[in-house]
Structures are given as C-alpha cells and as structure tokens.
Amino acid sequence: MTITRFVIPLLTASLLSAPVTLHAQAQTQAQPATEEMAPVEAIIDIQHVVSPGGIEAWLVQDNTIPFMAIEMWFDGGGSLDRPGARGATNLMMALLEEGTADMDAQAFATAQEGFAASFGFDTYRDEVAISARVLTQNRAEALALLREAMLAPSFEPSALERVRQQVISGIEFDLTDPDTISGLTFNALAYGDHPYATSLDGTVESVAALTRDDIVAAHRSALVRDRVSVGVAGDITPEELGPLLDDLLGDLPEADLPLPEQATFQAPGGIEVVDLAVPQSSVLFGNQGISRTDPDFFPYFVMNQILGAGGYRSRLNQEVREERGLTYGISTWTALSDYIAMHQGAFSSSNDLVAQAIEVVLAEWQDLSENGVTPAELEAAQRYMTGAYPLRFSGNASIAGTLAAMQADDMPIDYINTRNARVMEVTLDDIQRVAGRVIDPETLQFVVVGQPEGLEPSN
Structure with missing residues (x-):
C-alpha cells in the first residue's frame, strides 16, 4: 500500500471575484505571480x-x-x-x-x-x-x-x-x-x-x-x-x-476483445447545414485538439479556458453574447476521448443571427492564432482554474469518481498535487505556440442544424 498526500492550492474568495480586463493587445511576457496569488494548502x-x-x-x-x-x-x-x-x-x-x-x-x-x-x-x-x-x-x-x-x-x-x-x-x-x-x-x-x-x-x-x-x-x-x-x-x-x-x-473474466484503434479527424472544415424547421439554429464546431499526454497539454488547457471555457469572462462569450447579443451563451471544451483529442464548442442562435455569430467565432479563432492572449487574460484564467479545482473534492461520490477517472486516463497518482503548479507555469509564449498548433480557422468544422438565413454550406 502506498500513501500519496495531495497538496491542493486554494485561493481566497476575494481573488476569485477580482475584475480583469479581457482581450487587450497580446504581450510577449507573462506577468509574474503576485504575493496575493500565493496558495493556501488543503490536504487529501x-x-x-x-x-x-x-x-x-x-x-x-x-x-x-x-x-x-x-x-x-x-x-x-x-x-x-x-x-x-x-x-x-x-x-x-x-x-x-x-x-x-x-x-x-x-x-x-x-x-x-x-x-x-x-x-x-x-x-x-x-x-x-x-x-x-x-x-x-x-x-x-x-x-x-x-x-x-x-x-x-x-x-x-x-x-x-x-x-x-x-x-x-x-x-x-x-x-x-x-x-x-x-x-x-x-x-x-x-x-x-x-x-x-x-x-x-x-x-x-x-x-x-x-x-x-x-x-x-x-x-x-x-x-x-x-x-x-x-x-x-x-x-x-x-x-x-x-x-x-x-x-x-475477482470473478470477472479477462478481456476477450481488443480495444479500438486510434481515430483520425476526417472532417473537411467549413460549414455543414442540416435543414430542420426550428426557430433557432444549433451550432457545434470543432477540430482536432491536444491529448493529455502531450507536452503542450497544460498551455492548451489554459488557452481553452480563456477562449471559451471561462463562462461569462471567456473571449467568445464576451464577443458573441455580451458585445453583439447573438446568443444566450457559447462555450468551448477539450474533448479528451481515449482515441482522439478534440477541441469543440457550441452555441444556439436565432436563424437570422447565426451567420453573423459564426463570422465572429472565426474572427476570434483568427485573432487567437495570430496574437495569442494577454497577461490579464492569462492571470485571470490561472487564478480561476487553481482556485476552483478543490471544489471538485466536496464529497465521497465526487472523489471516488475522480479517482476512477484518473486511473482510466492513465494519470499519475500525484496529478492532483502537480496540476495547479503546472497551470501556473503556463506562459504567454506557451499559449502562442499552442494556438499555432490548434487554432486554425481553415480546419474548423461547423455543423448547423436549423434554417439559418444568409448562411451557405461550404461542404
């Protein structure tokens, strides 16, 4: 039996709600962590x-x-x-x-x-x-x-x-x-x-x-x-x-079938429209992402938080919802299936606005690919990601599920201990490099289900 002690960084509630400036001009150096961001420890x-x-x-x-x-x-x-x-x-x-x-x-x-x-x-x-x-x-x-x-x-x-x-x-x-x-x-x-x-x-x-x-x-x-x-x-x-x-x-049998082979991403990129008589269109978009075992995974993970996983403060939510009112919400996620890693997102929009919303998503894809993120965006994402992580361990059921998932994903037993430190190590240059690998408007595949106005399928 091995006992591993996990030290989980926590952040104060006041820091979690601190205001930040989003989507300013990208800089080349990450701002150093302040003393305010020093973690408090919790132990599991x-x-x-x-x-x-x-x-x-x-x-x-x-x-x-x-x-x-x-x-x-x-x-x-x-x-x-x-x-x-x-x-x-x-x-x-x-x-x-x-x-x-x-x-x-x-x-x-x-x-x-x-x-x-x-x-x-x-x-x-x-x-x-x-x-x-x-x-x-x-x-x-x-x-x-x-x-x-x-x-x-x-x-x-x-x-x-x-x-x-x-x-x-x-x-x-x-x-x-x-x-x-x-x-x-x-x-x-x-x-x-x-x-x-x-x-x-x-x-x-x-x-x-x-x-x-x-x-x-x-x-x-x-x-x-x-x-x-x-x-x-x-x-x-x-x-x-x-x-x-x-x-x-102990009495279960041994495996009798091989596991599947790795998948390959074959979508051509562009826009696929499925006609359905509904008042608003449902849009799913994505392309291939980065696996958890890739050396660039943590920069990719943080980049996605800034782009679309960060709720109200994410770039896409600010630009598509808050600035233009084109949707009630938009998000992106890292889909880490066993046989391929995908980077995906989704939103719904009325049929007369969906074409404009897609144009904004593509513009944000292009901007991130060319300019990366700002120091303020990086600091806000790191602060949230490290502060929110311990909330996953709030009960026996969630803890047991996390432990099983970690093993199924071949994650090391000390992952919880190292996870927040690796998030904090991500720099602006790291994210710029990863954006160059993953964020490409030309390969981004959209599927639109509805009757979008002024949107021509390209597939």
Missing part, C-alpha cells in the same frame, strides 16, 4: 490499495460519516460494440438492475431500497461505469447485491423488451433534438468508420434487431477484470477494502 490522502487477488484501487479514507462511495470504470465502453450490434453495450448496462438469476427486477429494487443503497450503471464512449453509495452498516449486503447484478444478470426477455422500447423511444426523441442532430452529424463527418462516428445508443433499427445473445456477448466483453479502474472514498480502511475488491470483482 490517497492510498494505493492492492487486494490479495491483485486488484488495484485508489482510496480516500474518511470515517467522519458511516458511508462509502465506490466507482468502477471499465475501459472499452460503447466502442466495443460488435459489427451489426450497435447499441448492445448501452442496452446491456441499462438491464443490469432489471434482475439477477435469483430475483426479478422488483425484488432487486426492493432489496436495494432496503439496504438504503444507490447503484448506477452508465455507458460512455470509452468506458462503462458502475457506482455504488452504501452505508457502512449495510455495506457487505449491499455490495453482495451489486455483485449479483454485475456477474449474474438475468437479461429476462420481458425486461429486455421493455428496456429496448425505452431506449428506442429515447433515440426517436433525440432525432428531433437539434443539439443531438448536430453531434451525430459532426461525428459522422469527423470519424469515418471508427466507432466514434455513430451513437453508442445505436439506431432504431440496430436496437430493434438486438438479440439476447448480443446482450450476453456485450456483458462478457464490457465487464472484465483486467480493464477496471476503481476509486473509493469514505468509511473503509485499506485492510477492509482489499478483500472487498476480490469479492466484488
């Missing part, structure tokens, strides 16, 4: 636990309340769907709380409620995630119930048909939603024949065709012992956690 202990059977977990022990959260992430996720069975993993995960070999769905729900436990079963592109929140006094019984759901789900035919219809109804609804349509269209343009090109929910046709054998095969491939990352927080010791991991996960 993370323990690396290895079970007798060799299963690893990261633990934050907290005995102040008799409660524990556990988060298990299994690599592969919806991207492991077999050819012709798109949506099988998603449907399988939705069926895990629909009964086991020894109890039907109602009996399972009654038992879960009786233990005052909460279970979650979720499907993502690159992982399936199983979570549990349990009281210490019922921990053994509640996790034994979860074990049955994971290892021996019944996939009973009537439950399969009921949940199948729920999934199909969701897909049909999504096909009327402009935001969902923009995402599906963007992915189809961007990823070719990679699993990312299609929805992990599947299509109405693919889900309707799924058999129980498809669900059993998806279960066999998704929940495997050698691809699990475990985060635990709460009222449990390392000595108690080790045997619990073996009981819960």
Whole structure:
C-alpha cells in the first residue's frame, strides 16, 4: 500500500471575484505571480490499495460519516460494440438492475431500497461505469447485491423488451433534438468508420434487431477484470477494502476483445447545414485538439479556458453574447476521448443571427492564432482554474469518481498535487505556440442544424 498526500492550492474568495480586463493587445511576457496569488494548502490522502487477488484501487479514507462511495470504470465502453450490434453495450448496462438469476427486477429494487443503497450503471464512449453509495452498516449486503447484478444478470426477455422500447423511444426523441442532430452529424463527418462516428445508443433499427445473445456477448466483453479502474472514498480502511475488491470483482473474466484503434479527424472544415424547421439554429464546431499526454497539454488547457471555457469572462462569450447579443451563451471544451483529442464548442442562435455569430467565432479563432492572449487574460484564467479545482473534492461520490477517472486516463497518482503548479507555469509564449498548433480557422468544422438565413454550406 502506498500513501500519496495531495497538496491542493486554494485561493481566497476575494481573488476569485477580482475584475480583469479581457482581450487587450497580446504581450510577449507573462506577468509574474503576485504575493496575493500565493496558495493556501488543503490536504487529501490517497492510498494505493492492492487486494490479495491483485486488484488495484485508489482510496480516500474518511470515517467522519458511516458511508462509502465506490466507482468502477471499465475501459472499452460503447466502442466495443460488435459489427451489426450497435447499441448492445448501452442496452446491456441499462438491464443490469432489471434482475439477477435469483430475483426479478422488483425484488432487486426492493432489496436495494432496503439496504438504503444507490447503484448506477452508465455507458460512455470509452468506458462503462458502475457506482455504488452504501452505508457502512449495510455495506457487505449491499455490495453482495451489486455483485449479483454485475456477474449474474438475468437479461429476462420481458425486461429486455421493455428496456429496448425505452431506449428506442429515447433515440426517436433525440432525432428531433437539434443539439443531438448536430453531434451525430459532426461525428459522422469527423470519424469515418471508427466507432466514434455513430451513437453508442445505436439506431432504431440496430436496437430493434438486438438479440439476447448480443446482450450476453456485450456483458462478457464490457465487464472484465483486467480493464477496471476503481476509486473509493469514505468509511473503509485499506485492510477492509482489499478483500472487498476480490469479492466484488475477482470473478470477472479477462478481456476477450481488443480495444479500438486510434481515430483520425476526417472532417473537411467549413460549414455543414442540416435543414430542420426550428426557430433557432444549433451550432457545434470543432477540430482536432491536444491529448493529455502531450507536452503542450497544460498551455492548451489554459488557452481553452480563456477562449471559451471561462463562462461569462471567456473571449467568445464576451464577443458573441455580451458585445453583439447573438446568443444566450457559447462555450468551448477539450474533448479528451481515449482515441482522439478534440477541441469543440457550441452555441444556439436565432436563424437570422447565426451567420453573423459564426463570422465572429472565426474572427476570434483568427485573432487567437495570430496574437495569442494577454497577461490579464492569462492571470485571470490561472487564478480561476487553481482556485476552483478543490471544489471538485466536496464529497465521497465526487472523489471516488475522480479517482476512477484518473486511473482510466492513465494519470499519475500525484496529478492532483502537480496540476495547479503546472497551470501556473503556463506562459504567454506557451499559449502562442499552442494556438499555432490548434487554432486554425481553415480546419474548423461547423455543423448547423436549423434554417439559418444568409448562411451557405461550404461542404
């Protein structure tokens, strides 16, 4: 067992609300950090636990309340769907709380409620995630119930048909939603024949065709012992956690399918319009980004905060919303999927304004590429990013999820300790270099869903 102590910088509330000047002329040198920005320390202990059977977990022990959260992430996720069975993993995960070999769905729900436990079963592109929140006094019984759901789900035919219809109804609804349509269209343009090109929910046709054998095969491939990352927080010791991991996960099989290959970004850039009779257009835009393992990741991370992730004070929000009133909000994000890193953004605008809004986005892209950011922008982003980070660790559930995600992303156990320091090390020159790599108006792909006026598609 290894104990890693994380020192998390905090900033005072007054600094978080300090006014800054945005979008002035870029300078070549970052302003030095002032004494005002010196961090205060908070401490979280993370323990690396290895079970007798060799299963690893990261633990934050907290005995102040008799409660524990556990988060298990299994690599592969919806991207492991077999050819012709798109949506099988998603449907399988939705069926895990629909009964086991020894109890039907109602009996399972009654038992879960009786233990005052909460279970979650979720499907993502690159992982399936199983979570549990349990009281210490019922921990053994509640996790034994979860074990049955994971290892021996019944996939009973009537439950399969009921949940199948729920999934199909969701897909049909999504096909009327402009935001969902923009995402599906963007992915189809961007990823070719990679699993990312299609929805992990599947299509109405693919889900309707799924058999129980498809669900059993998806279960066999998704929940495997050698691809699990475990985060635990709460009222449990390392000595108690080790045997619990073996009981819960030790009988899972080893992987039987390879993980997907890396994706390549294939969208041509420009504007794709999907006609939909709605009063305002939904716009999704993006191009390839920088992965977490790239030496330039932290400058990229900070640059994106300034460009579009910084809420009210971000460049795009100031220029598109505050200065011109073209949208109620616009944001960008770093989409760090396992097999490609993307830099994306989105907004909605009335059909008569969307063309102008896109022109402003492209102008901001060009300005950032040529001029970088200002000292005031950099200082404000660093102050916010380092000050807000500790708020993620506000409860056992969020801590357990963070620990599992860090392992799934191959992040080092000392990441929390080094993260804020690396944010503060970013300079204006770093951001200028990264902007030259990533920020290119010519490769930026827009997907517009609606009936935009005066906007000609270029694809």
